Amino acid sequence: MTEDRLELELSNLSERVFPESPSLVDGVMAGIAIAEHPEPRRSWVAAAAVAAVIVAAVLAFPASREALARLLGIGGVTIEHVTDYDLPAVPPTAEPLGEEVELEDVLGLVGFAPRVPEVAQLTNPGVFVRTDIADGLVSLVYRNEGETAGLILTQFRTAGEVAIKQLAGNADFREVTIAGGLRGFWIEGTHPIAFFGPDGEVRQDSARLVGDTLVWQDGGLTSRIESALPLAEVVEIARSISSQSG
Amino acid sequence: MDRPPEIDRELAARARHGDLAAYSQLVRRYEQLAFRVAWLVCRSPAEAEDAAQEGFIKAYRALGQMREGAEFRPWLLQIVANQARNRVRSASRRARYESLAAVDAVGAVPSPEAAAVAHDQQQRLLAALGRLPEGERMIVACRYLLELTESETAAVAGVPRGTVKSRLSRAMGRLREELAEVERD
Numbered sequence: 410m411t412e413d414r415l416e417l418e419l420s421n422l423s424e425r426v427f428p429e430s431p432s433l434v435d436g437v438m439a440g441i442a443i444a445e446h447p448e449p450r451r452s453w454v455a456a457a458a459v460a461a462v463i464v465a466a467v468l469a470f471p472a473s474r475e476a477l478a479r480l481l482g483i484g485g486v487t488i489e490h491v492t493d494y495d496l497p498a499v500p501p502t503a504e505p506l507g508e509e510v511e512l513e514d515v516l517g518l519v520g521f522a523p524r525v526p527e528v529a530q531l532t533n534p535g536v537f538v539r540t541d542i543a544d545g546l547v548s549l550v551y552r553n554e555g556e557t558a559g560l561i562l563t564q565f566r567t568a569g570e571v572a573i574k575q576l577a578g579n580a581d582f583r584e585v586t587i588a589g590g591l592r593g594f595w596i597e598g599t600h601p602i603a604f605f606g607p608d609g610e611v612r613q614d615s616a617r618l619v620g621d622t623l624v625w626q627d628g629g630l631t632s633r634i635e636s637a638l639p640l641a642e643v644v645e646i647a648r649s650i651s652s653q654s655g
Numbered sequence: 656m657d658r659p660p661e662i663d664r665e666l667a668a669r670a671r672h673g674d675l676a677a678y679s680q681l682v683r684r685y686e687q688l689a690f691r692v693a694w695l696v697c698r699s700p701a702e703a704e705d706a707a708q709e710g711f712i713k714a715y716r717a718l719g720q721m722r723e724g725a726e727f728r729p730w731l732l733q734i735v736a737n738q739a740r741n742r743v744r745s746a747s748r749r750a751r752y753e754s755l756a757a758v759d760a761v762g763a764v765p766s767p768e769a770a771a772v773a774h775d776q777q778q779r780l781l782a783a784l785g786r787l788p789e790g791e792r793m794i795v796a797c798r799y800l801l802e803l804t805e806s807e808t809a810a811v812a813g814v815p816r817g818t819v820k821s822r823l824s825r826a827m828g829r830l831r832e833e834l835a836e837v838e839r840d
Contacts, residue, residue, distance in 0.1 A: 415831060418780050419799035425777065426800055428700040430687040437682050437711040438675060 506548040506561070507539030519545025523564050524630070527649040531560065560636035562650075566629050585623070585640065588648045593625030595640055627651050663727040671718040682711050685728060688801065689735045692811055695796050696739035706742050710735030732803070733810035740813070776834075783833040791826035794819055 516522045518538050525534070526549075534549035542565065551560040585595045598621065623643045624633040632650060634643050663684075669677035689710060694703035714734045721730055784792060790812070797808040798819075809816045 412827065412831075415827060415834075416799055418776060419784075419795065419830075420802065422777060422781060422784070423800045425781070426796075427691045427694060428703075430690045431700075431704050433686040433690065433704070433708050433711060434679050434682045436708045437686075437715075438679055440708060440712040441675065441678070441715050 506537035506550065506563075507546065508537065510536050510538050512536045515547055519547060519566075521545070521547075521564075521566055521630070523547045523549060523562075524632070524650040525549065526562065526646045527652075528646050531646065534562075560634065560638065560646075562632065562634050562646075564630055564632045566631075585644065587623075587625055587644055588651055591625065591627060591651055593623050593644075593647065595643075596622045596624070597640075623647055625651075660726050660728075667718060667721065667727045670715065671721075678715055681727065681731075685731060686711075688728075689731065691801055692732050692735050692797075693739040695793060695801075695811075696736055697742055702742050703739065706739035707735050710738040713738065729804070729807040729810045732807055733813075736811040736813065779834060780830070783830050786833070787826055787829060790814075791822045791829070794822045795826045795830075798823060 510518065512523075512525075512534075515536060515538060518540060523536075531551050534551050537548040537550060539546040539548075546563060546565045548564075549562040551562075583595055584592055587593050620635055620637060621640075621643070622633055622635045623640070624631070625647060626632075627650075632647070634646060636643060638646075663681065666677045666681045670681065686707065689707040690703055693706040693710070694700065697703045697706060710731065714731050717734070721727070784795065787795065793812050794808055794814075797803045797811050798805070803811065805816055805819055809819045812819065814822075
């Protein structure tokens with residue numbers, strides 16, 4: 410066999426030899442977003458605070474950066490502007506939310522009782538707890554008829570500084586009023602999210618893509634709602650929760 | 656793939672300044688190649704996927720250290736190959752790796768119809784390739800299956816270019832010899 414023929418035959422083997430190539434782009438871009446989170450400061454680690462990394466599609470402008478910092482009472486918030494970053498729409502899922510427990514057991518597990526929305530349509534949530542994030546992360550999952558998660562309310566206590574990083578994409582991002590002086594941020598569009606534990610390490614298995622999300626802080630409790638509902642309805646739910654505080 | 660180096664250079668320059676959209680374009684351009692390079696080292700699709708993904712993330716974080724005027728592709732592939740090698744070093748993982756001689760079982764499994772008409776020559780070549788020493792097999796796969804340049808092959812294999820030349824020459828000689836023997840039989 411000639412050299413040229415052998416080279417040609419080898420080139421023709423390529424499609425038979427290699428396994429099908431997976432798409433890497435979403436995992437890489439989410440990984441970059443998580444890896445870019447700054448190292449937590451010592452005081453933050455000592456306080457065993459949670460750092461929630463909300464990697465979202467946002468438009469960066471100084472007002473938002475300051476407002477977000479003000480909202481959560483923290484510094485160290487980074488907001489970046491990136492365009493044309495497409496992400497697939499992924500419905501909410503309960504998988505990374507932890508162990509399913511009974512509502513009455515939550516207080517014993519995480520040291521606080523979750524606030525439950527007082528809205529007629531939201532009943533019988535699945536209750537999930539992760540104790541490796543912050544002092545505990547509680548998620549109430551309201552399923553729709555298809556048994557998929559229709560709305561997820563996540564709550565956790567923030568004892569110290571909270572670091573949040575938002576990355577830009579095609580989603581919209583703005584500050585909204587929930588009630589009185591209580592304000593939150595509405596992130597409209599699919600974006601990845603991951604949480605940090607009290608040791609400052611990313612909980613890789615908490616990383617996932619989420620849809621429209623409202624996030625706010627009320628007292629020492631940070632809450633977020635992800636769902637496919639319009640903003641007005643989500644704010645209504647948030648208001649029913651905040652009315653239970655203090 | 657058409658890859659004028661200037662396009663890569665422009666995308667890499669934009670990514671260096673935080674343009675994630677530019678970097679996602681680079682990922683799309685080279686995700687298949689990176690995965691295949693990692694697979695050549697790992698021989699496990701799952702490990703290769705992880706190694707390639709880690710390689711892209713590591714490359715992004717190291718963009719600022721890239722030598723001015725350097726090409727992105729060989730630089731990336733070297734990082735990916737290193738990530739894959741790090742994974743192979745774990746003895747527990749090594750047990751799961753499969754030999755290139757058994758690539759049909761790991762990779763694109765041909766349909767029964769396709770298998771029935773598979774070219775004998777290809778089967779023999781695949782078997783001969785599988786019998787090459789690991790170092791030579793890697794060089795042949797990089798040069799002809801992935802169509803990497805000589806310097807890219809050197810970067811991926813972690814050997815000097817001179818070694819690429821000598822191993823390639825030896826390997827091609829072995830392959831020709833083996834196939835000639837089969838033809839004589």
